[in-house]
Amino acid sequence: xxxxxSEIFDGLNExxxxxxxxxxxxxxxxxxxxxxxxxxxxRRIAWLVQKGGPPENILAVTFTNRAAREMKERTAxxxxxxxxxxxxxxxxxxxxxxxxEQVSRAFILLNRDEQAEVLKSLMKGTSKxxxxxxxxxxxxxxxxxxxTNPPQxxxxxxxxxKTAGELKxxxxxxxAALEQRGCLDFDDLIRLPVELLQDEAVGRNYRExxxxxxxxxxxxxxPAQYRLLRLLTGTSGNLCAVGDSDQAxxxxxxxxxxxxxxxxxxxxxxxxxxxxxxxxxTGVILQAADGVIRKNQKxxxxxxxxxxxxxxxxxxxxxxxxxxxxxxxLEEIGTRMGGMDHEGAxxxxxxxxxxxxxxxxxxxxxxxxxxxALEEAFAASGIPFQMVGKPSSVQRKDAEETVAxxxxxxxxGGTGDQPRKTQSNAEALLLTEADFFDPRAxxxxxxxxxxxxxxxxxxxxxxxxxxxxxxCTIMKDGVDLEEERRLFYVGLTRAKEELFLLQARxxxxxxxxxxxxxxxxxxxxxxxxxxxxxxxxxxxxxxxxDRQLGLF
DNA sequence: ACCATATACATTTTT
DNA sequence: TGTATATGGT
Numbered sequence: 051x052x053x054x055x056s057e058i059f060d061g062l063n064e065x066x067x068x069x070x071x072x073x074x075x076x077x078x079x080x081x082x083x084x085x086x087x088x089x090x091x092x093r094r095i096a097w098l099v100q101k102g103g104p105p106e107n108i109l110a111v112t113f114t115n116r117a118a119r120e121m122k123e124r125t126a127x128x129x130x131x132x133x134x135x136x137x138x139x140x141x142x143x144x145x146x147x148x149x150x151e152q153v154s155r156a157f158i159l160l161n162r163d164e165q166a167e168v169l170k171s172l173m174k175g176t177s178k179x180x181x182x183x184x185x186x187x188x189x190x191x192x193x194x195x196x197x198t199n200p201p202q203x204x205x206x207x208x209x210x211x212k213t214a215g216e217l218k219x220x221x222x223x224x225x226a227a228l229e230q231r232g233c234l235d236f237d238d239l240i241r242l243p244v245e246l247l248q249d250e251a252v253g254r255n256y257r258e259x260x261x262x263x264x265x266x267x268x269x270x271x272x273p274a275q276y277r278l279l280r281l282l283t284g285t286s287g288n289l290c291a292v293g294d295s296d297q298a299x300x301x302x303x304x305x306x307x308x309x310x311x312x313x314x315x316x317x318x319x320x321x322x323x324x325x326x327x328x329x330x331x332t333g334v335i336l337q338a339a340d341g342v343i344r345k346n347q348k349x350x351x352x353x354x355x356x357x358x359x360x361x362x363x364x365x366x367x368x369x370x371x372x373x374x375x376x377x378x379x380l381e382e383i384g385t386r387m388g389g390m391d392h393e394g395a396x397x398x399x400x401x402x403x404x405x406x407x408x409x410x411x412x413x414x415x416x417x418x419x420x421x422x423a424l425e426e427a428f429a430a431s432g433i434p435f436q437m438v439g440k441p442s443s444v445q446r447k448d449a450e451e452t453v454a455x456x457x458x459x460x461x462x463g464g465t466g467d468q469p470r471k472t473q474s475n476a477e478a479l480l481l482t483e484a485d486f487f488d489p490r491a492x493x494x495x496x497x498x499x500x501x502x503x504x505x506x507x508x509x510x511x512x513x514x515x516x517x518x519x520x521x522c523t524i525m526k527d528g529v530d531l532e533e534e535r536r537l538f539y540v541g542l543t544r545a546k547e548e549l550f551l552l553q554a555r556x557x558x559x560x561x562x563x564x565x566x567x568x569x570x571x572x573x574x575x576x577x578x579x580x581x582x583x584x585x586x587x588x589x590x591x592x593x594x595x596d597r598q599l600g601l602f
Numbered sequence: 603a604c605c606a607t608a609t610a611c612a613t614t615t616t617t
Numbered sequence: 618t619g620t621a622t623a624t625g626g627t
Contacts, residue, residue, distance in 0.1 A: 114616040142617045176622075236617050270616080303615060419615050421621095439615090480617060500614050525613055537614075560612055561618040 052130050058096050059118075062089075069323040070094045071291075073101070073262065076317035078288045078310075079292040082354045083339075083543035084330025084506065087292060088117075089262055094290065095136060098262050102177055105135030109260040109282070113267050115481060117504060120292055121266070137260070141275050142480055148256070152246050156235045156461070160477070165235050172223045187221055188196035191237035193273035194304040197221060233323035240274045245279035257284055263297050266294035270300045271308035277308050289317060295349040299537050301498060301530065307348060328354045330506055332361025335549050338575045339542040362547045363581040366515075366572060370587045371556045372420070376427025378585060379511045382550060383433060383494065385409050386509065408434050410505040412495045414541045416522050419559055424496055424513060486560035491565045499537045502544050512538075513528045517567035524564065538571050555587075 059067055069079045070093045081087035091110065098108055098184055118139045126133040149157070162493065169187075170180050176393070177322075189195040198214050228234065234242070246255045260282055265271070268291035271279070283289045291313055312488040314320045328336055333356035340354065369375045386406050413424055419439060428435040495507070498531045518524045521534030542549060551572060557565035572580075 080612065112616085116616080145617095178622080239617075267616085300615075302613085419612080419618095498614065500616085503616085519613095522613055533614095556618070580614090 052132060053096050053100050053128060054184070055100070057128065058093050058100060060435070062086075062093060063327050065323050065325050065327065066090045066093070067132050067402055069325065070097045072321050072323065073098060074288060076288070076313070076320035077290045078268075078313045078322045079290060079322055080322065080324040080350050080352055080354055081292055081294055081296065082324075082326055082328060083294065083540075084328045085325035086327075086329060086356070087266075087325065088121060088124065091266065091292060092121060092128060094264065095125050095133075095138075096128050099129055099132050101135075101173065103261065105129075105132055106137075106259060107261040108136045108264070109262065110136065110138045110228055110264040111144055111266065112138075113270060115140060117136075117266060118143070136287070140480065141278070141356055142236060142239045144276065145243045145278070146480070148246060149234070149239065152252060153242070156232065158231070159239075160228070160233050160235045164233075164393060168227050168231075168233070169224055172227060173220050174273045183217070183481075186217060187224060188235075188237050189304065190221060191274065191540060192304050193230050193277065204344060237274070244274060244277045244281060247278070253281055256282055257287070262288045262290070264292065265295075266292050268270065268313070269295055269298040269307050270305040272304040273306060273307055276306065283385075296343045296346070296536055297503060297540050299503065299533060299540060301533055308563070311348065312352065317583065321348070324352050326352050326354050327357060327591045329357050329573075330546050331543060332356065332358050332547060334361045334363055334579050335542065335545050338364050338549065338579045339539055341576045341579070342535060342542065342571055342574045343539045352555045356544075364551060364575060364579055366568075366580050367550060367552045368568070368582070368584045369552060370585060372423040372514075372554050372558065373427065374585055375513055375552050375554050376424050379413055379424070379550070380433060381409075382414055382511070383509075386411075392572040405510065408492045408494050408509040411511070412505070412509070413511045413513055414497060414499055414502050414544065415512070416519050416537070417514075417559075418498055420497060420514050422521075425528050428494065428496070434491075434493035435496055436491060436493045441500040443533055451556075499541045503540050506544055506546055508545075508547045509550070510541070510548070511550045511552060512541045513552050514565075514571040515551045515572055516557065516565040517569055518564050519557075519559075520569040520571055535571060538569075 059068065061068065063086075065377060066089070067078070069090050073094075079087075081090070081092070095108055095110060098143055098537060099105055110121060112121060122133075122138045125136065125138060139147075146159075165184055166177070169184055169422060170177070173180065173183060173517050175183075186195065190197050197218050228238075262281070263283055265279060271292070279289065291310070293310050295310055297311070298305060301307060309316070309516070314322065331339075336354050336356050343349070344351075367378055369378055385431070387408070388406075404577050415421065415424070425435075425437065495505070512520075521529055521531055551569075553568045554565045556563055
C-alpha cells in the first residue's frame with residue numbers, strides 16, 4: 051500500500067505508538083487534552099491499512115461532524131485513495147447508512163421543529179407540553195428511560211405530566227405517524243440500527259464487515275450508542291475506545307461516563323494505553339488544570355506531562371461587573387495584537403511566539419446568557435468576533451435555504467430510486483449549527499464551555515468565574531459538581547499560552563444580581579500558579595480601554 | 603383575526 | 618432582564 055512504516059510512526063511517542071499497534075482485542079486509550087489523540091487515531095487507521103486488511107473493515111466513529119471531518123481529512127492526506135473505503139463519520143451517519151442498506155433509501159429526517167409539529171397533532175396541550183413529551187420520547191429512544199416508568203419528577207413542573215400509559219399511547223401514535231409519512235427523527239438513526247442488529251444475519255454481516263472499530267470520545271456515549279457498539283463488536287471484538295473521563299460533559303443529556311470507567315471490566319482482557327504527553331499547553335496551565343480536576347472522584351487518573359515551557363502564571367482578574375469584564379478582555383486582546391496600520395496588517399509583533407491573530411483568542415463562558423454583554427462589548431469595539439454554535443444571520447439563512455432545497459428533492463413516498471446526488475446531499479441534513487464555525491476566520495471566538503471542547507487557542511479568557519455560575523448552581527440544586535468541574539477543566543485546557551479567569555463582583559443575570567463570591571474552583575488552582583488583579587469599582591474618568599479600542 | 607398587556611421563566615445540548 | 622406564551626380586549 052501507499053503508506054510507509056516511517057510515515058506511520060514519525061513523531062509518535064511511545065504511548066502513541068502502542069495505541070497505534072495494539073490492534074487485536076479491546077483497547078482503552080486514555081487521552082488527555084492536547085495529547086495528540088486525533089493524530090494517534092489517524093495513524094492507527096493507517097497502520098491497520100498498511101497491515102493489509104481491507105479498508106472497509108475499519109470503522110471510526112465520532113460524535114461531531116467537526117471531529118469526523120478532521121479525522122477524514124487527515125486520514126485522506128496520509129493514505130490517499132485507500133482512505134475512501136474506510137467509514138469515518140458520526141454515530142448518526144453510521145446509523146443513516148445502515149438504515150439505507152437494510153431498510154430504505156428514501157426517508158425524511160425530521161428536525162426538532164418538525165418533530166414537534168407531528169406530535170402537536172397527536173396530543174393536546176401547550177407547546178411546552180409538546181416539547182416535554184418530545185423530550186421523554188427521545189429519552190425512551192435512547193434507552194435512558196423505560197416506557198413503563200412513572201414520570202420523572204423533573205418533568206412534573208410543567209403540570210402536564212403523562213402517566214406511563216398515556217405516554218406509551220402518545221409514543222406509539224407518534225411512531226405510527228412518522229412511519230406513515232416516511233419519516234425518521236434523529237434518535238431513530240441510532241435506535242433503528244440497534245433493532246436491526248438484533249437480527250442474527252444482519253448482526254453477523256456488520257460484525258464481519260467492521261472488524262476494527264475505533265470510537266472517539268467514548269466517555270460521552272449514551273446507552274443507545276453503547277448498545278449499537280456492543281452489537282457491532284461482539285464480546286471479544288476489536289474495539290478501540292478513546293476518551294478522557296475528565297472531559298465528560300454531556301451526562302445531562304444521557305451520556306454515561308460509566309461506560310468509560312468500566313471499560314476494562316466490560317471488555318475483559320482489554321489493554322490500556324494512556325496518552326499523557328501534552329503538546330498544547332504551558333506547564334503552568336497544565337498544573338492549574340490538574341489542581342482542579344484532581345478533586346474529582348469519578349475518573350481514570352492520569353498526570354499530564356508538559357512538553358512546552360512553564361509559561362506565565364494564570365491571571366485572575368476581579369472586575370466590578372460584566373461590562374468591565376468585556377472591556378478588560380478587549381484591552382488584553384488589544385495589548386497582544388498591537389496596533390494595526392491602515393491596511394489592517396498588524397504591526398509591532400516582536401513576540402517570540404509569533405504574531406497574534408484574532409483567532410488566537412477565545413472567550414469562554416458557562417451560560418449563553420453571558421454572551422450578550424460580551425457580544426455588545428465586542429461589537430462596540432470593532433474587533434472581529436464570532437459566536438461559536440450560533441451562526442450569523444447570513445449563515446443561518448444559508449443553512450435554512452440549503453436544508454429547504456434538500457428537502458424539496460426528497461419525495462416521501464419515493465421508490466428508493468433516488469438520484470445519487472440526492473442521496474449524498476441528504477447527509478448534509480446531519481449538519482448542525484456548530485458546523486458553521488469557521489476556524490480559519492480571523493476573529494475572536496466566543497462560546498460556551500461545551501462548545502469549546504476539542505478546540506485550542508493561544509489565549510483563553512474564561513468569563514464569569516463566580517460562585518453560582520461556575521459551578522452553575524443558580525438554576526437548580528443537585529447539580530453534578532464533578533461534571534461542572536470537568537466543564538471548567540475543559541475550559542482551562544483549551545489554552546496554549548495564557549489563561550485569564552475573570553470574576554465579576556456584581557453581575558446582572560436573569561434580572562437579579564449575582565457574583566459576590568468567586569468560583570470555588572479558583573481556590574483549587576495552586577496559588578503559586580496564579581496572579582491576581584483587581585479592577586476597582588469606580589473606573590477613573592477616562593476608561594483605560596478607550597484609548598486601546600480606538601485603534602480598531 | 604388582531605394587538606396589547608400580563609405573567610411565568612430561566613443551564614449546558616455533539617446529531 | 619428578556620423572551621415566549623397566555624389572556625383579554627376589540
